[in-house]
Amino acid sequence: MSAPAREVVLGRIGEVSRRSDAVPKVTGEFAYSSDLHAAGMLWGHTVRSPQAHARIVGIDTSRALTMPGVHAVLTHDDVPGEKLYGLEFRDQPVLAIDRVRYFGEPVALVAAEHPEQARRAAEQVRVEYELLEPIVDPERATEQAPLHPDRPTMGRGYRDDERPNVVRSLVIRHGDPDARGDVSVSGVYDVGIQDQAFLGPESGLAVPDGEGGVDVYVATQWLHVDRDQGAPCLGVAPGQVRIRLAGVGGAFGGREDLSMQIHGSMLALHTNRPVKIVYSREESFVGHIHRHPARILSEHRATREGRLVCVRVRVLLDGGAYASSSTAVTSNAASFACGPYKVDNALVESLCVYTNNPPCGAMRGFGAVQSCFAHEAQMDKLAAALDIDPVELRLLNALESGDVMPTGQVIAGKLPVAEVIRRCAALTPPEPEELPRDPLRLPGGSGNTTRGEGVRRGVGFAVGFKNIGYSEGFDDYTAARVRLHRTADGELSAEVHCAAAEVGQGVANVILQTARTELETEDVVLAAATTSAVGSAGSASASRMTWMAAGAVQLACRDALAEHRRTGSDVDLERTYRHPRTTPLDPETGQVTGERAHVAYACAAMRVVAEVDVELGLTRVVWIGTVQDVGRAVNPSAVEGQIEGGTAQGLGLALMEEIQTRDGLITNASFTDYLIPTTLDMPPVASELVEDAEPDAPYGVKGVGEPPTVVSTAAVVSALRAATGRELARVPVRPDDIVGL
Amino acid sequence: MNIELRVNGEPRELEVWEGESLLFALRERLGLPGSKNACEQGECGSCSVMLDGKLVCSCLVLAAQAQGHDVVTVEGLAEDGNLHRVQEAFAETGAVQCGFCTPGFVVATADLLARNADPSEDELREALSGNLCRCTGYAKIFDAVRLAASR
Numbered sequence: 013m014s015a016p017a018r019e020v021v022l023g024r025i026g027e028v029s030r031r032s033d034a035v036p037k038v039t040g041e042f043a044y045s046s047d048l049h050a051a052g053m054l055w056g057h058t059v060r061s062p063q064a065h066a067r068i069v070g071i072d073t074s075r076a077l078t079m080p081g082v083h084a085v086l087t088h089d090d091v092p093g094e095k096l097y098g099l100e101f102r103d104q105p106v107l108a109i110d111r112v113r114y115f116g117e118p119v120a121l122v123a124a125e126h127p128e129q130a131r132r133a134a135e136q137v138r139v140e141y142e143l144l145e146p147i148v149d150p151e152r153a154t155e156q157a158p159l160h161p162d163r164p165t166m167g168r169g170y171r172d173d174e175r176p177n178v179v180r181s182l183v184i185r186h187g188d189p190d191a192r193g194d195v196s197v198s199g200v201y202d203v204g205i206q207d208q209a210f211l212g213p214e215s216g217l218a219v220p221d222g223e224g225g226v227d228v229y230v231a232t233q234w235l236h237v238d239r240d241q242g243a244p245c246l247g248v249a250p251g252q253v254r255i256r257l258a259g260v261g262g263a264f265g266g267r268e269d270l271s272m273q274i275h276g277s278m279l280a281l282h283t284n285r286p287v288k289i290v291y292s293r294e295e296s297f298v299g300h301i302h303r304h305p306a307r308i309l310s311e312h313r314a315t316r317e318g319r320l321v322c323v324r325v326r327v328l329l330d331g332g333a334y335a336s337s338s339t340a341v342t343s344n345a346a347s348f349a350c351g352p353y354k355v356d357n358a359l360v361e362s363l364c365v366y367t368n369n370p371p372c373g374a375m376r377g378f379g380a381v382q383s384c385f386a387h388e389a390q391m392d393k394l395a396a397a398l399d400i401d402p403v404e405l406r407l408l409n410a411l412e413s414g415d416v417m418p419t420g421q422v423i424a425g426k427l428p429v430a431e432v433i434r435r436c437a438a439l440t441p442p443e444p445e446e447l448p449r450d451p452l453r454l455p456g457g458s459g460n461t462t463r464g465e466g467v468r469r470g471v472g473f474a475v476g477f478k479n480i481g482y483s484e485g486f487d488d489y490t491a492a493r494v495r496l497h498r499t500a501d502g503e504l505s506a507e508v509h510c511a512a513a514e515v516g517q518g519v520a521n522v523i524l525q526t527a528r529t530e531l532e533t534e535d536v537v538l539a540a541a542t543t544s545a546v547g548s549a550g551s552a553s554a555s556r557m558t559w560m561a562a563g564a565v566q567l568a569c570r571d572a573l574a575e576h577r578r579t580g581s582d583v584d585l586e587r588t589y590r591h592p593r594t595t596p597l598d599p600e601t602g603q604v605t606g607e608r609a610h611v612a613y614a615c616a617a618m619r620v621v622a623e624v625d626v627e628l629g630l631t632r633v634v635w636i637g638t639v640q641d642v643g644r645a646v647n648p649s650a651v652e653g654q655i656e657g658g659t660a661q662g663l664g665l666a667l668m669e670e671i672q673t674r675d676g677l678i679t680n681a682s683f684t685d686y687l688i689p690t691t692l693d694m695p696p697v698a699s700e701l702v703e704d705a706e707p708d709a710p711y712g713v714k715g716v717g718e719p720p721t722v723v724s725t726a727a728v729v730s731a732l733r734a735a736t737g738r739e740l741a742r743v744p745v746r747p748d749d750i751v752g753l
Numbered sequence: 754m755n756i757e758l759r760v761n762g763e764p765r766e767l768e769v770w771e772g773e774s775l776l777f778a779l780r781e782r783l784g785l786p787g788s789k790n791a792c793e794q795g796e797c798g799s800c801s802v803m804l805d806g807k808l809v810c811s812c813l814v815l816a817a818q819a820q821g822h823d824v825v826t827v828e829g830l831a832e833d834g835n836l837h838r839v840q841e842a843f844a845e846t847g848a849v850q851c852g853f854c855t856p857g858f859v860v861a862t863a864d865l866l867a868r869n870a871d872p873s874e875d876e877l878r879e880a881l882s883g884n885l886c887r888c889t890g891y892a893k894i895f896d897a898v899r900l901a902a903s904r
Contacts, residue, residue, distance in 0.1 A: 034844035037852030038836065038859055040787020040827035047786035128772060211791040211799060211853040211887050261791070261853030262887050293792040452875050516851025516888050649847040649893075656890030657850065683796035683885065691878045694891045 023521065024529040025562075025711050028649045032520050032538070044259035045231035046215035050286035053217070054083055056272070056279045057130035057289070059120035059137045060298065061112035064148070064676025065159075065368040066141035068110050071120060076136040081129035083283045085137060086121040090278065093247030099237070099269050099373070103164035104334040106245050106274050112141070113159055113333035114371055115677045116298030123279040123287050146368035146676040150307070150330040153177040153365035160366060165335050171599040179331045179364040180339040182346050184602030186418040189359030193313030193321035197393040201310065201386040202742040204670035205330075206303035206661075208375050209688050212261015214299060215290040218276035222284075225252030226277045231260040233267045235511045235541060236548035242274045246281065253277065257541040263515035264661070265374030266300045268553055269336055297681035301336050301373030302671055304329040304364070306345065306382035312390045318400045320409050322357040323418075325349040327383070329364040329372070336373030338364045343484060343609075344379030346602065348722075350418050351387035352429045352477040352615050353409035358418040360602070368676040374553060376661060377478065377721040384476035385743060388726035392472075392733060402730075403437045406475055420603040425612045426704045426714075432639045433475055436617035439637035439698055444469055455623055455630035457692055466627035469634075472620045472730025476723035479610035480715040481556040485596040488556070488611075491547030492564035493586035494527070494572040504576075505535040506569070509546040509586075512561040517717055518650040519557045525646055526562045526710075530569035547588060555614065555715025556591075558646060563589035563710040592708050612706055616640040616719035618659070621695075622731035629747025631667060633728060637698040643706040643714030655699045655720045660689045662724025666732075667693070670744050756820040760785070761829025769816040776800045778816035779826060787827040787856045791885070798884030799857040801864075802826045808864040827856035830863060839863045842901035843894070850888035858884050862898050871902055 023029025036042035073085040088095060088107040095109060096102045108119045120137045124130035147156050154175035165179050166172075173181035216230030225248060232238050235255040243250040260267070272289040279287040291299055306329050313322040327345045331338035346362035375381075395402040410429040416422055445453060447464040456462055482488035493509040508527050514520040520538055527536040539545060550560055568587040576583045595606030618638040624631050636659060645651045668687040672680045680686045705712025725743055733740050736750055757766045760783060767782050776793065779785045779802070789799035793812040800811045803825040811824075830837040836844070839862045849855050858881065865872060865880040872880065877898050886894060 030844060031847070031849060033852065034849050035836070035840075037849045037855050038827075038840040038843045039831060040785070040856045042852060043786070044789070044853060046790055047780070049781070049784075126770065128770065209887055210851070211789070211797060211885065212851065213790065260851060261789075262851040264887070290790065293794065450875060452879060458879065518850070653847050653850055653889055653893055656892040657888045658890075660890035661887070682794060683792045684794065688885060688887060689890075690883075690885060691881045691891050691894075697890060697892055 023525050025525050025646055029521050029525055029647050031518060032524060042259050044212050044261050045229065046213060046290045048217040048229050048258060048288060050217060050219055053286040053288050054123040054125060054283060055127040055130045056276055056287045057122045057134045058118050058275060059122065059134045061108065061115060061117040061119055063112055063141050063143060064115045065144040065146040066112050067144060068108060068112065069140040069142050072138040073120065075138065076122060076133040079129065079133040079136055081125035082122060082133045084123040084279055085133065086278055086282060090282065091245055094244040097241045097245050097270065097274065098334065099336050100339065101164040101335040103160055113368055118275065121275050121279055123283055148367060148369055148676050150328055150365050150367055153367050159333065165339055169596055169599060170339065177366040179335055179366055180342040182342055182362045182602055184346050184358065184360040184418050187357035189322065189324065189357055191322040191357040194316040195397050196311060196313045197390060197397050198311045199389055199393060199741055201308045201389055203306040203382045203385055204744055205305045205370060206375060206665045206669050207297060207671050207686060208264040208266030209686065210262030210264055210266055213291040213293060213296045214271035216258060216272050216276055217286060217288045218280035219286045220280045220284050224248060226280055227254045227256060228273050228277055229256045229258040230273055231258055231267060233263050233513045233515060233553055234551035235513065235543045238270060238273050239543045241270055242277060245274050246277055254542060254544045257513055260513060260515040263552065264376045265378065265553060268374045268551060269301050271299060293683060294681040297686065298678050301371045303375035304331065304341055304372040304382065308382060308386040310386050310390045312394050314394055318398050318405045318408050320353055320355050323350045323355045324359045327362040330367050330369055331364045332367055332369045332371035334371045336371055338373065341379040344479065345383050347419060347610065348380040348383040348478060349387065351391065352411045352475055354411055354415055355418055360418060369673055370671060370678060376658065377718050378554065380476065380478040380722045381725060384722045384726045388474040388730060389741065392730055402473055403433060406433050419597060419609055421608050421610065423613065424608065425706050425708060427613050427615060428641050428702050428704050429475065429615050431702055432615055432617040432641055435700060436619050436637060436639040439619055441471065441619065441621045441635050441637060455625040455632040456628060461628055461630060462625050466625045467623050468626050468735040469621065469623050470731045470735025472727050472734050474723050474727035474730050475615065475617045476719060476726060477613050477615035478718050478722050480559060480614055481554055481591050481611040483594050483610045485594055488550055489588050489590045490549045490560035490564040491586055491588045492568040493546045494568040495584045496572045496576050497582040503535055504531055504533040506531055506533065507537050507539055508565060509539045510561055510565060511541045511543065511546050511549040512557050513541065513552040515552050517552065517557065517654065518647060519552065519561050521650065522558050522646050523561050523565050526565040527569050530566055531573060546586060555718045558715055559591065559709050559713050560589060562646065562713055566710045612714060614641050614714045614719050616723045618723045618727035620727045620731040622728065622735055624732055624735040624750060626736055626750060629750040631732060633663060633695045635695050638720065639700045639702060640716065640719055641702045641704065641714065642716050643709060644703050644712040645701055646713055651701065651716050652699055654716045656697045658717060658720030659697050659724040660694050662721045663728050664689045666725045666728035666743050666745060668744055754817060756817055758819045758821065759823045761825055771817060773816045774812050775814040775816045775819050776811040779811060785826050785828050789853055789856055791853060798861060799854050801857040801860040803860065803864065808861060827860055830859065837863060838904045839866065839901045842897040846893050846896040846900055848889060848893040848897035854884060854886040858894060862901065866902055
């Protein structure tokens with residue numbers, strides 16, 4: 013086994029720097045979590061529930077244990093420590109105990125010498141289920157029997173809501189929620205379940221250390237929280253579980269929750285052999301959390317001139333079977349429900365419920381995606397009702413620094429909403445393409461469905477925003493450790509340790525660029541990320557890792573350099589960086605209880621040109637232009653890459669991506685049936701950056717990963733509306749929605 | 754069962770189980786994990802290799818079917834320690850993020866440029882439409898293909 017190699021590359025803050033892992037990734041040498049190998053290694057496999065909701069009557073492993081090559085078959089009885097775990101609330105069994113609550117829930121584990129032997133033995137684990145009625149309609153969940161009678165998310169300072177199956181209920185009251193305007197527009201908006209669909213399947217290698225502990229080489233977003241969840245379940249001290257970051261094949265929120273970490277460790281400790289687990293694509297689709305599906309009811313009241321007077325929103329999120337990060341998603345959906353606009357009066361009710369649908373948690377955009385789709389549809393509707401240009405309407409209401417959010421938070425940092433709108437509206441889309449043309453450049457593509465007869469062109473616009481970093485009083489920090497010494501020829505040389513997860517976003521370069529900038533030397537190496545060498549970095553989530561890693565590495569480098577100058581000797585020190593403190597929302601009013609509930613915000617505007625075959629319901633996105641507020645670009649090429657990739661994921665939700673379920677069972681767990689954008693679906697993306705330094709952040713950086721995903725779903729559907737004249741209140745937009753069947 | 758094949762120019766002999774894919778044999782038996790296991794059902798292109806000079810998804814070929822044939826993987830593209838021009842272009846343009854799709858794209862692009870030295874925009878989009886990338890939105894991958902073609 014080996015951890016991915018990291019090498020020195022040149023570049024300081026603000027310079028385009030080639031990824032430190034680019035060469036091993038293009039040659040195939042980079043070691044992803046599914047590429048690892050150890051002598052004597054066994055293969056683990058997870059037995060999963062074929063039911064969405066059932067009581068477990070019995071589990072018989074005897075036959076499986078006799079299968080060729082099998083070394084272990086484990087159930088909940090074999091979990092050495094705590095039987096439950098969870099990212100924020102311990103409500104999820106390591107292995108199902110007496111009940112399964114979702115399709116694909118882990119029930120048993122098998123280790124065998126060959127993966128096929130493990131799969132075949134898994135088929136021989138006999139689990140007797142007594143079917144229970146699944147809760148599949150989130151609208152009815154609060155009237156049905158509780159899935160978690162002990163209410164794991166209650167007593168955490170959230171609003172008291174005694175109804176069954178409430179994960180979190182949040183109400184924000186701001187100003188006079190009954191304030192009336194001259195005009196009012198309303199809508200009901202639905203968002204389907206989106207999957208992160210990272211290409212590198214969940215996988216890893218657990219290696220027993222012979223002393224009761226285990227080293228886990230795994231693809232994750234937060235090493236230390238994996239350790240802290242895993243150790244109690246394994247019945248060992250946290251230091252006995254060493255999480256080591258293996259190569260991560262994409263994350264997008266889907267690796268916040270545990271996958272194989274505890275399971276692989278249990279098998280490794282039980283067999284005293286290294287155990288590798290690699291999910292298949294089908295297992296990946298059922299084995300991780302998804303983006304929350306949502307139903308959003310909105311009413312916007314405005315003056316005749318277009319000023320927003322009052323916004324009233326109800327958000328219903330389906331959290332699925334376990335809490336994961338749903339409480340924070342609930343809060344985000346509420347925080348951003350009114351959009352990046354000045355609203356003096358608002359009533360926002362956000363509710364997340366437990367059901368037996370697939371569990372939902374973090375995905376890029378995290379509650380803001382769903383809200384943006386709804387508030388931008390509303391702004392287009394309001395513009396039409398008032399006969400005002402949609403861009404002008406947005407400009408008229410644009411939030412800016414110093415304004416008050418519906419939570420009562422005054423925006424302390426930078427939020428250049430008007431500037432991103434103005435600059436985005438000034439981007440020039442291409443002229444309409446003449447007919448006839450190659451069918452590849454028509455809706456329907458190489459399917460050759462049209463010569464262009466029913467094709468209409470539409471131009472759409474949207475604005476979105478999102479918080480950067482963890483919110484609501486969470487103690488959010490990142491540690492970095494720097495070892496400094498002088499080489500024989502008198503040059504400064506540094507080794508940096510930081511457990512920030514490089515998931516593809518480019519944080520390894522951010523760390524190296526920061527250290528080079530601070531230490532004024534090119535001789536910097538980044539050590540492999542592990543829980544055993546440095547404190548927690550927090551999660552590669554919430555668009556926070558650039559800000560937080562840069563903050564921690566800057567702090568550690570400055571102190572190390574000062575100590576080195578003072579003492580003249582080698583230095584090895586660790587520093588912890590915290591962003592400005594946040595405080596919780598008042599559970600009754602949803603108002604801030606301190607200066608801020610969110611640390612900072614970033615916004616983006618997007619303009620989209622689409623062509624729609626209104627007879628066949630087929631679409632082709634022709635061009636996307638976007639302007640994003642980034643604070644300061646640490647590595648401009650990587651920022652562009654985040655914008656282009658984040659835009660693609662939002663386009664996917666707009667047009668094609670949806671986990672389909674029937675009575676809680678996922679019916680399209682494959683890339684044959686769950687479609688993500690291909691080279692033929694993505695148009696050119698023209699992007700520009702607004703670099704207006706964030707006052708509280710190192711180098712003025714903001715996060716860049718999520719705003720493009722937040723805004724692009726809304727912007728693409730806005731273009732489809734312009735082309736079709738239809739409301740299109742649901743994503744993904746289906747051909748029959750376009751045709752009006 | 755035992756099979757013999759050529760991999761990246763070298764004759765190799767190995768024992769496989771009859772149901773194993775060529776992808777599994779490359780990754781787990783020959784120590785060549787560059788070809789990736791993203792879907793293992795022929796939808797994503799991340800396991801792309803050249804089989805007797807033809808681009809295939811190695812997850813859809815049984816190892817046993819490769820008996821007597823010639824396989825080139827991403828690990829076999831560099832020559833004399835120098836990156837293939839496609840690899841160089843992918844590293845230079847920022848076409849790599851998480852990189853899990855990269856080996857498949859590199860192999861597929863090398864194949865495209867061997868057949869069509871100067872592909873049009875439509876041609877390169879069509880040629881690479883069997884390779885999924887979840888990180889980049891493809892823009893910098895297209896930059897890489899154009900850069901490699903220009904060399």
